[in-house]
Structures are given as C-alpha cells and as structure tokens.
Amino acid sequence: MRHFDLVIIGSGSGNSIPDERFADQRIAIVEKGVFGGTCLNVGCIPTKMFVHTADVASTPKNAARFGVDEHLDGVRWADVRDRIFGRIDPISAGGLRWRAEDNENVTVYQGLAKFVGPKTLDTGTGEVITADRFAIGAGSRPVIPDVVDLDTVDYHTSDTVMRLDELPASMVILGSGFVANEFAHVFSSFGVKVTLIARSDLLLRHEDREIAERFTSIASAKWDVRLKRKTVRAERTDTGVRLHLEGPDGAEVVEAATLLVAVGRTPNTDLLDLARTGVTTHPDGRIVVDEHQKTVVDGIYAFGDISSEHQLKHVANHESKVVQHNLLHPDEPRSSDHRYVPSAVFSSPQIASVGLTEEQAVERGVRYVKGTQAYASIAYGWAMEDETGFAKVLADPATGQLLGAHIIGPQAPTVIQPLIQAMSFGLDARTMAKGQYWIHPAMPELVENALLNLPLD
Numbered sequence: 001m002r003h004f005d006l007v008i009i010g011s012g013s014g015n016s017i018p019d020e021r022f023a024d025q026r027i028a029i030v031e032k033g034v035f036g037g038t039c040l041n042v043g044c045i046p047t048k049m050f051v052h053t054a055d056v057a058s059t060p061k062n063a064a065r066f067g068v069d070e071h072l073d074g075v076r077w078a079d080v081r082d083r084i085f086g087r088i089d090p091i092s093a094g095g096l097r098w099r100a101e102d103n104e105n106v107t108v109y110q111g112l113a114k115f116v117g118p119k120t121l122d123t124g125t126g127e128v129i130t131a132d133r134f135a136i137g138a139g140s141r142p143v144i145p146d147v148v149d150l151d152t153v154d155y156h157t158s159d160t161v162m163r164l165d166e167l168p169a170s171m172v173i174l175g176s177g178f179v180a181n182e183f184a185h186v187f188s189s190f191g192v193k194v195t196l197i198a199r200s201d202l203l204l205r206h207e208d209r210e211i212a213e214r215f216t217s218i219a220s221a222k223w224d225v226r227l228k229r230k231t232v233r234a235e236r237t238d239t240g241v242r243l244h245l246e247g248p249d250g251a252e253v254v255e256a257a258t259l260l261v262a263v264g265r266t267p268n269t270d271l272l273d274l275a276r277t278g279v280t281t282h283p284d285g286r287i288v289v290d291e292h293q294k295t296v297v298d299g300i301y302a303f304g305d306i307s308s309e310h311q312l313k314h315v316a317n318h319e320s321k322v323v324q325h326n327l328l329h330p331d332e333p334r335s336s337d338h339r340y341v342p343s344a345v346f347s348s349p350q351i352a353s354v355g356l357t358e359e360q361a362v363e364r365g366v367r368y369v370k371g372t373q374a375y376a377s378i379a380y381g382w383a384m385e386d387e388t389g390f391a392k393v394l395a396d397p398a399t400g401q402l403l404g405a406h407i408i409g410p411q412a413p414t415v416i417q418p419l420i421q422a423m424s425f426g427l428d429a430r431t432m433a434k435g436q437y438w439i440h441p442a443m444p445e446l447v448e449n450a451l452l453n454l455p456l457d
C-alpha cells in the first residue's frame with residue numbers, strides 16, 4: 001500500500017495548498033470530477049462571466065432614458081457559452097496536466113475518495129493509500145428537493161445549466177437564493193421568460209430585510225415571482241415541465257421549457273465514509289473543525305464548503321491558506337478569521353453585505369445607529385439614472401465602530417470593499433468618513449455619505 005506525507009481530497013481550493021514549500025513531501029490529490037473544483041468549473045467564475053454578458057445584453061433596455069436608442073439584435077447562445085468555457089476548460093485541463101505531469105512529488109488520483117480505515121483511503125481508482133496527514137476540501141453539491149416525480153422530468157442544476165445546447169423559451173427556477181437570482185438575471189437578459197418559485201415571503205431572505213424587500217420588488221417587476229409557494233409535484237409535458245404548487249391562493253401550476261433547481265448546497269461528507277477514520281460531522285453534514293481547521297482526528301484538516309458555514313470561495317481560499325500554514329508549522333498554528341465575512345449576489349441589481357443585518361442586531365440586543373444613502377442622491381447615481389439602489393450602514397452608537405454594511409445597486413460588491421476594510425481593521429465610522437479624500441464624483445461617495453448620515457456625535 002502506497003504511503004504519502006499528505007493527501008488532499010478535492011482539487012478546488014485544496015489544489016492551492018502544495019507550493020514549493022511542500023517540495024520534499026510526497027503528496028496525493030484525489031479528485032472525483034473535473035479538476036479545479038466548483039468555483040472554476042461550475043461556480044463563481046463561469047457564472048460571473050455569464051452575468052457580465054447578461055449586463056451587456058440588457059443595456060438597450062435602459063438606454064432610452066439617456067437619450068440613446070439601442071436595440072438588442074440577438075444573443076448567440078452558443079457563442080456566449082463557448083467563449084466562457086473556451087477559456088475555463090483549458091485552465092482546468094492545464095491545471096490537471098501540471099499537477100499530474102510536472103509536479104514530481106504529486107500524484108493525482110482521478111477517483112471518488114472514501115475512507116476505509118484510520119488514515120486509509122480508497123482512491124476509487126483501484127488503489128488504496130495511507131497518509132500521515134489529510135486535508136479535506138471535498139466541497140458541496142446542489143440539494144435536490146423532495147418533490148414528487150422530480151426524477152421523471154429533465155431538470156438542471158448550476159452544474160449543468162450553463163452548458164445548455166440552446167436557449168429555452170422559458171425557465172422555471174425553484175429557489176430564491178444566490179444561484180436562483182443570478183441565473184434569473186442571466187437567462188432573462190438573454191430573452192428567456194423566467195418564473196421564480198420561492199418558499200419564503202421574500203427573495204434573498206438571508207439579506208438585511210430592507211435590501212431583500214427592495215430586491216424582491218424590483219425582481220417582481222421583471223420576472224414572474226411566486227412567493228410563499230410549496231412545490232409538491234413535477235410532471236413532464238410535451239414541451240418541458242409542469243410544476244404543481246401550493247400557495248396562499250391554493251393550488252396552481254407553472255409550465256416552462258426548462259427547470260432549474262437552486263435550493264441550496266449540501267456538503268459532500270456523505271461520500272467520504274468519514275466514520276472509518278473518526279472524523280465527526282455537524283447535524284447538517286459539515287465536518288467539525290476547530291479554529292485551526294483541525295478535525296477531531298490528529299493530522300486531519302478540513303476547509304471550505306465541506307466544513308464551513310459560509311459556502312463562499314473567498315472563505316474556502318482563506319481557510320485553505322490556514323490549513324497550508326498549519327501543515328507547515330503545526331507548532332505555531334494560525335486561526336481562521338471569520339469575523340467579517342462579506343458576500344455578494346451578482347444579479348440585477350447587485351447586492352453586497354458584511355456584518356450584522358438590522359434584524360440580527362435587534363435579535364441579539366446589539367445597540368446600533370443606522371445611516372443610509374441612496375445612489376439617486378450622489379453625483380454618479382445621477383449619471384447612471386439609478387432610482388432604486390442604496391447603502392445602509394450600522395454602527396455602535398458609543399464607539400462608532402461599524403457593525404454591518406449592506407448595499408444594493410450598481411457595482412455593490414466593489415463599492416462595499418472599503419467598509420469591509422474598515423470593519424476588519426477597526427476603523428470607526430467618523431474617522432473613516434472624514435479622515436481621507438473620497439474621489440469626486442465616484443461611486444464610493446455613496447459610502448462616504450452613508451457614514452456621514454450616521455447619527456453619531
């Protein structure tokens with residue numbers, strides 16, 4: 001049986017662990033799917049390439065108010081898709097080739113890893129291996145909801161919908177979170193009639209309520225948004241799919257050419273037979289880790305979607321760097337920093353947030369003051385004719401320390417970054433607003449004014 005110093009399960013964020021400092025270690029990487037993981041192949045990167053393309057396709061809709069008349073001649077789906085994957089697929093293939101052929105100390109196993117004993121792994125390739133240490137970054141996969149007869153219809157998840165052969169005339173999207181709202185923007189901008197089915201009373205209900213309410217109201221004007229609906233049964237039709245729903249007005253049906261299921265992601269722990277090696281999991285399936293990303297088994301670490309409550313690439317990257325350090329310096333371990341984890345929804349409009357929502361502040365009894373600023377009242381907002389976007393900041397009334405920040409509107413994920421920086425480094429709102437220049441008339445003036453609008457002494 002071959003023995004390694006380190007085995008990495010999953011080639012997503014885990015692939016960045018072995019660098020030149022590991023040159024004297026024998027390393028195995030086990031990957032069951034496409035090399036490079038979710039973000040590169042079926043997640044952040046292709047979706048954002050589609051989102052930008054959707055932004056380009058939707059400009060004519062908003063052009064007339066600027067006195068510019070434009071029209072969309074068409075969307076060449078095959079060209080859109082092939083531009084994106086024509087860039088991504090070679091990166092994945094190149095990454096695999098580099099690890100498998102050019103890294104002398106690394107062996108790549110292309111199979112489904114499963115523990116068969118303490119620190120003993122079946123690589124799914126016919127070979128069982130052992131190692132002193134393991135780094136588990138096996139990620140998550142789409143949840144398939146319990147809807148009667150769903151298995152009898154052709155449905156897509158984020159894993160497959162970006163590679164459709166052709167654009168459908170219509171799409172029903174089950175779910176109301178990140179994936180649902182990003183793809184609703186993409187496909188509706190390409191001319192697909194989109195219906196969104198949400199269980200909750202709001203889209204993006206994890207966001208600050210005022211932000212989710214604003215988003216839901218904008219989305220409802222563009223898409224057929226069905227809130228408070230339970231999907232009970234799916235049915236195949238001659239032209240696609242029919243969903244049977246129960247909602248506030250009783251039973252109803254929705255039909256579309258294509259169904260996209262986007263109701264969350266579950267960690268891939270069930271594939272790993274972790275009990276064989278003693279690694280424990282939370283009730284929701286995530287691997288239990290401490291602040292050093294260590295599992296309960298000495299020498300076994302986990303990071304990213306398989307263990308984190310934040311299913312975000314910047315978190316997976318951060319945690320994999322912590323694992324990398326702790327593998328190299330076990331006696332001086334680093335801790336992961338989850339104090340201010342930001343997130344962004346790249347839909348239309350865009351949303352970004354960090355820290356507490358107003359509802360969380362109330363629930364936790366945290367004292368706060370609030371400052372808001374509309375894009376419509378800053379100079380660049382006039383330039384963009386934005387009428388719906390705003391920023392909202394929450395701060396401690398005694399110290400001025402920022403507690404949370406939420407932005408809906410153009411380039412929100414970029415505009416929010418100085419607030420993430422201020423929170424991470426403990427810069428108070430007044431010093432931040434008044435202690436630096438803000439380029440005029442640029443979009444960060446939104447942040448400056450939201451800070452100045454905080455009722456602080």
Ligand SMILES: Cc1cc2nc3c(=O)[nH]c(=O)nc-3n(C[C@H](O)[C@H](O)[C@H](O)COP(=O)(O)OP(=O)(O)OC[C@H]3O[C@@H](n4cnc5c(N)ncnc54)[C@H](O)[C@@H]3O)c2cc1C
Binds near residue numbers: 271312
């Ligand atoms: C559509 C979509 C859009 C997203 N957009 C964003 C975004 O804009 N920003 C953001 O921050 N995050 C985004 N995310 C989330 C982000 O992609 C994930 O948080 C991140 O990729 C997780 O990285 P990871 O290294 O933990 O796992 P992954 O990248 O998923 O890597 C895990 C790898 O392990 C492999 N694997 C699993 N089980 C086994 C096994 N038993 N044996 C061998 N191999 C195994 C898998 O095949 C996979 O390649 C998006 C996700 C999706 C689905």
Ligand SMILES: NC(=O)c1ccc[n+]([C@@H]2O[C@H](COP(=O)([O-])OP(=O)(O)OC[C@H]3O[C@@H](n4cnc5c(N)ncnc54)[C@H](O)[C@@H]3O)[C@@H](O)[C@H]2O)c1
Binds near residue numbers: 263
């Ligand atoms: N921009 C980004 O950072 C980005 C983009 C895409 C995905 N992601 C990550 O991937 C994860 C998965 O995304 P997601 O959108 O699938 O999950 P999500 O958790 O964001 O949203 C899932 C939604 O589906 C709803 N839901 C659950 N079961 C349902 C059912 N049976 N019928 C109808 N609705 C149901 C939930 O109430 C929830 O609102 C996210 O949590 C996020 O961390 C991030």
